[in-house]
């Protein structure tokens with residue numbers, strides 16, 4: 105399983121419709137999503153676990169899917185970062 109961050113934007117006019125869609129998608133979505141709406145940035149973010157990019161896409165509630173950006177996340181170790189740095193120097 106990999107972790108994916110899903111980022112979905114909407115307009116202020118779509119706010120209610122988007123929130124309704126996420127509420128209908130289930131408690132998991134409402135509990136785990138974070139929203140910028142109250143700060144004037146109409147974007148939602150949620151981190152999910154999925155086996156593939158396609159599965160992560162399918163997890164996005166359909167009304168939001170067309171505007172969603174899905175990115176697989178990687179956690180780096182200090183050793184990996186040092187390896188990148190030594191590669192860049194050579």
Ligand SMILES: [Zn+2]
Nearest residue numbers: 116119141146
């Ligand atoms: Zn909003």
